[in-house]
Amino acid sequence: MNEPKQYLALCLDPVHVGTGGYQLGRVDMSIVREPATGIPKVPGTSLAGAIRAYAEQAKEEDASLPDIDTVFGTSEGEKGKQGMVRFFDMQVVLFPVNSHLGTVWVSTAERLLVWTKLFSGVGKKDWPKGPQDEDKFIPLNGLESGKPLQLGWLLLEADAAKVTDVGEVLPQTLTFVKKVAMVSDKMFYHLVNDHLEVRTSVSIDRETGAAKPGALFTYEAIPRGTVLGFEVAIDERRSGGVGVEDVNKLLRKAYRVLKLLGIGGMGTRGFGRLEVLCNDNNGGMPVD
Numbered sequence: 001m002n003e004p005k006q007y008l009a010l011c012l013d014p015v016h017v018g019t020g021g022y023q024l025g026r027v028d029m030s031i032v033r034e035p036a037t038g039i040p041k042v043p044g045t046s047l048a049g050a051i052r053a054y055a056e057q058a059k060e061e062d063a064s065l066p067d068i069d070t071v072f073g074t075s076e077g078e079k080g081k082q083g084m085v086r087f088f089d090m091q092v093v094l095f096p097v098n099s100h101l102g103t104v105w106v107s108t109a110e111r112l113l114v115w116t117k118l119f120s121g122v123g124k125k126d127w128p129k130g131p132q133d134e135d136k137f138i139p140l141n142g143l144e145s146g147k148p149l150q151l152g153w154l155l156l157e158a159d160a161a162k163v164t165d166v167g168e169v170l171p172q173t174l175t176f177v178k179k180v181a182m183v184s185d186k187m188f189y190h191l192v193n194d195h196l197e198v199r200t201s202v203s204i205d206r207e208t209g210a211a212k213p214g215a216l217f218t219y220e221a222i223p224r225g226t227v228l229g230f231e232v233a234i235d236e237r238r239s240g241g242v243g244v245e246d247v248n249k250l251l252r253k254a255y256r257v258l259k260l261l262g263i264g265g266m267g268t269r270g271f272g273r274l275e276v277l278c279n280d281n282n283g284g285m286p287v288d
Helices: 044-061 068-072 109-120 185-194 244-261
Strands: 005-011 085-087 090-099 102-107 136-139 149-151 154-158 180-183 197-204 211-221 227-234 274-279
Touching: 044 068, 044 085, 044 244, 090 109, 090 149, 090 185, 102 149, 102 185, 109 227, 136 149, 154 185, 180 185, 227 244, 244 274
Parallel strands: 102 180, 136 154
Antiparallel strands: 005 227, 005 274, 085 227, 090 102, 090 227, 136 180, 149 154, 197 211
């Protein structure tokens, strides 16, 4: 099996991948979260399902692309088999928060290290550490040292740690990320969950065209502008004669459709579009 390839993706719309149930104290329709950290995520199963559907569309338009069942697998009776491609959960890398200075993307030392070090060659030893105080932040590119930062309803003091410019660390496709603040894991949890997009909707009675009584509901989503990271691995042992480059070609075509049709629920309400920006094998350049 090849080493997993890392990708970054930008939420062009709010993204809602629901849990399928209700949670006390939250909105009616909550989104999936990492059990250990409570940070929202997009499950690899959701990503795999969407990519497979879009790959099937690409295959209909271009018969030279590899067989869909070989790449993604199938569960049809005796013909059932595992596919070549493995999709892993999408994690939040950079989360946008409103501030008195405009939009500031927040992250943690570990998340930046895992998802951006490959673009810069900066090793773990030289990577900036997180703030010493959990209630403070480290200003990175676009933020002045020593000055407090208002993030939503929170006013954070700057940590005394050395200011690091990560502008050259971020991939070229993330040039829109002008201001970055590094916070603790504890603060990241609160900032993310307090700034998810929450909307209220009502079900419509198709016969009367009016709102159904008692059918008001709320739902949350990962907001537009969030940068997600995910990994894809290709198992050549199950290739059946299909080359890795052919698989990548199929995936690139599917990624283009992901930018148009999206992932998750509420797609007819302007939710779900994702743009896959770059991966670790092309130096942070666009995937196309």
